[in-house]
Amino acid sequence: MVRLEQGRGPQPSTQVLASLARALRLDDDARDELFHLAGSPPPLPGRVDEHVRPSVQRLLDRLSDLPTMVLSARADILAWNAMASALLGDWSVVPRRQRNTTWQRFLGTPDPRRSRVAMSQEEHAETAAQSVASLRATAARYPDDPGVRDLVSELRRGSPAFDELWRTGGPGAWRMTRKTIEHPSLGPITLDCDSLHVLDCDQTVIVYSAEPGSPEAESLALLRVLGTQWMDGSELEVGRPVGS
Template identity: 40%
Template sequence: MDRNALADFLVRHRAALTPADVGLGPGARRRTPGLRREEVAQLATMSTDYYTRLEQRRGPQPSTQMLAAIARALRMTTDERDYLYRVAGHSAPERHAVEGYVPPGLMRVLDRLHDTPAMILSALEEPLVQNGPARALFGDAEQFTGWDRSTIYSWFVHPEQARAVYPVEDHAHHGLSKVASLRAAYGTMGPRSRASELAENLYARSEEFAQLWDSQVVARRFEQHKVVVHPQIGRIEVDCQALLTEDASQVLLVLTAPPHSEDAGKLDLLAALGAQSVVGSGSDAGSGSVAGPPNWSTVSP
């Protein structure tokens, strides 16, 4: 790990960004250009102290998960991200691998979505980034690791939690959609990919999954209209828009409701709950966690 190179690289990138570049308000008067350290920490969902120590050349070696979060926060290109990994003492991720990096262009779109649930998912339905309303609706995905981050996995392995977000009468349809989506990802990623590993894992653990997988249904799509259930707000009918990256490895999912409708009012309430969760973010040094409303279910968009 080259602490000097890492610190210099982080400082330079932070200074080159403005709050508007990352979807933040201008805030109080600034004495120096660029983002504040606490703003980068907030965007990367880590403590300000942890991030500050990296810039001051005295922090521990960051994990690849931390580096992916920092690369997203500082809107790095793939070349810049690869350099970040290397100076931090890690190998650069494979360009085709499914991991936490999100292209800056897709992040810029998410940055501008503050008042409605939106998130970026991997091809295996792993939430990579959520805005405040999405965390308030689905729970905070940052607390999950490994396969538990995949909503396809959690749907079949943790059904009591994962399915609580949808009405019971819609469960069968959503289960089939998730299996169809995984088979589409398998077709793209191949037999030695994480998609194959996930399918094999679920086939051995869930009879329900095995039956659906054997049906050979293939579809990479998200429902245009759905009903989600929040424990305090209740049922919310939403329209769902999905923006896929060119290689279909990630998708930006946005939930909206007709203006001035009862459901739009419920989404406004979610936006307020999401704003409260952002205020408490970054409280755990180096944990990558975000303080917010109690997590009531495994994330399952």
Template identity: 40%
Template sequence: MDHLVRLEQGRAEHPSASTVAALARALQLDQAERDLLFRAAGLLPPAASLINDHVPPSVHRLVSRLHELPLAVFTAHWQLVMWNRIWIALHGAPTGTSDTQRNLARAVFLDGFDDAPFRAVRPVAGRTQLDTAQVADLRLAATTYPYDPELARLVSDLRAGSEHFERLWSTGAAAQHTSDTKAIDRPTVGELVVDCAVRVIPGADLRVVTYSAASSSPDAGKLELLRATDTVPTTNAAATNA
């Protein structure tokens, strides 16, 4: 957050677009207020033809109030932009990681699930369903945002770095990733098996990912124990992801 402090103190005269976008998220601005902030910084607001990483206030409220379930917010190209405390308890803190490390597609096809913020996750049905859904959703994004340079760079890197991704990409399938079942292994509670639901926010093209377990099940008990033994700092995790 040091770059935001410099901006507020007037020591950063030419903030980058990513810095201004992070500040807009931290301040929970709506889209009109975000665009005004961009112009005040001497930058053009993101074009409608580009992937939008702005998180509207309604989604901020959703993240802050659904504190009982692990929850994270992703852009249309699966860049992690917001999370809550129990997500950190499961996967590790995203703060301090690079932008490339926060991209779920890169974790799936290039980097694996060994490090934060996606560590220790395993699809119960195997990788086939997850991989196919991830590629189909990225292709949908590429169809929606054909001129987005960050998305084009991501797809190029994945095609060059993963033969598996290239084979799936060549099928041409396009669809939204909606649900899955995942196993997550944590030293404090052991393995949890949770339902993973993906919901797209209308008008924002954001993906909200939540984990849940059936009430009174052993896995629900493990989630509760994880919340009770959570050692993440009490600062709002969702507001510190810039």
């Protein structure tokens, strides 16, 4: 912050500034001041909000016993807690541009260090269509957002399946569902997956949970002990609450 105030050092990108604002848990006014200090204009109206507000971060912190993530309207993974890292893998080791659930679905490659969602062909087709429909709705809400345009262009160039759904798919909406996570160490874990929409910032809080006393709840309890050690078998620090 001192270097920013004194105008020393290279000018950070808007992505770095947004990450710094999240890490410092700044409110909207303080975030805008940070952008001004760095010589960059703050996020404009009509753009996808990538700033995780302190109140949403507090919610993430309080749900420390359940895997929880915060997604932007573009499906960018903005923040996650330690349990989300233990269940799915630490998103901080994934390049920032690839921290997007739609990008991962259509362009991502399997990584043995990360969990995957087990789905039948029918389930895969249904959720793929829902994912594209959700991004199409975001593009309609944010026609001037360059990040949305870039993401859609990259997906259409790189994935014939996405391009086909983008051209021919209809509307769709995500619903509460149960997901079976194929964990590299614990095997399949079937969990409830709820999406909580934060209206004023158009973000989604994704929470995985299990019925108390169930085998799945026992698996989650074990994950709290394992943390992210399963990634390479070493004594790793559990993933940080906020994406870097």
